[in-house]
Amino acid sequence: MDAMMGGAPSEQLATILWSARSAGATLIISRGQDPAAIRLLLDEGLVRERLGHLVLTLKGLQRRRACAPY
Secondary structure (H helix, E strand, O other): OOOOOOOOHHHHHHHHHHOOEEEOOEEEEOOOOOHHHHHHHHHOOOEEEEOOEEEEOHHHHHHHHHOOOO
């Protein structure tokens, strides 16, 4: 995966999920993330594409809450 993020893929996914920003009532992630990590998020059903954005799904929101740093 991305050497800049470091750590195991699950740690990288947790970091990406936690970095999601609010866009109204939804949370979106940046397409600037590692393409392999984005593909993994899509394959696992944690994000989906909507109107050109990567939006967290219900499963993604639950995983994001589970990996909260506090």
